[in-house]
Amino acid sequence: MSSKQRRERLKAEVHKSILVAAMSIIKNEGAEALSIRKIADIIEYSPTIIYAYFLNKEAVLIELARQGYTMLIEITQNRLALVSDPKERLEVMLSAYIQFALNENELYQLMYTTGSSVPNVEKSFPALASFMNLYREQMQLITGGTLLEDTFYSNYLVCVSFIHGLALINRYYKDIDPEMNNIVFKKAVKGIISTIEFS
Template identity: 30%
Template sequence: MGIIERKLRNRENIRNTILTAALEIVKKEGWHSLSMRKIAQIIEYTVPVIYEYFASKDALLNELTKTGFKRLAAVLQKARILEDQPGQKLKKMWTAYWDFAFAQSEFYQLMFGIDTHCCQEKVILDDDENPSKMFLSVLAEIQGVDASDQQVSSQYFAMWSAVHGLIAINMVNPQNSEAFNMKVLENLIAGFTNYK
């Protein structure tokens, strides 16, 4: 390996170390406790070194948000290919979405600003990494229309609002049992798609 490749690999390793340290802080103390100073302490570098990799805290949050959306897309893609029937696909995808929200709660909170401020920059995703595009394609398949159809968009937004709202309620003030939440989730899907 040449010097240039080694430097690039070393730079990427430090960048990943910064992101990993940020997540460690968040898992222990929450998003409100994240600071460049704390990251620097964990990775044993100075704060200016971190700014060589991320121009601001928002830039770092933006990168973590992208990572969260990519992870969510991978989970949804896996759920989508498990079923052939569109209604079943949709059910599996929303269940996977729910599971992701709680298994990867730090990412979900950042991605959607639950109990924290989400990043200020708009996150640009490829279509195959964009959860909304994935849901739109399945809803369009169910309705037999194009994914750009306004009815499909409004149905997706209504479904997402309901599911996201239920997730947010359970993250901020969990009171319902898992069985109850799953029943509500199934009723939401059935109500929006006439699928049982």
């Protein structure tokens, strides 16, 4: 391995360790507790090193949110690979979204709180546009390609609203029985599908 390759590998490892440390702080103390100093203490580097990778704390949060969208797309695509019926695929997508929101609670909240603080969310998070396109393509399959963009967008916002609501309920009621949660998931997915317009 050349010295240049070693430097690049070390650089990638430090970058990753910064993000892992930041996510650890967020999970244990909340996003508001995140600081460059705390990250530096965890990875045992000086804050100056971290500033060589990220301009400030907000840049770290944005990068974590970007990773969250990428992870959500990957999970959704993996689930989609298992089904072929268009409506069933939409149900699978919604279920994957809900499960991600619950399993990656802190990251999910971070994705949306960070998104609300940037001037242009789609520019800051290109993966968000890719994620929306998964829904757009699926809804177009169901309608035979006749779905208008305004109708798609209202459908998509309905989906997101339901999922935010479910995620919030699980944050509030922390002791919900998993079986009860499953019942709620199924009812919610049916409810979402029933509200979607396909013309």
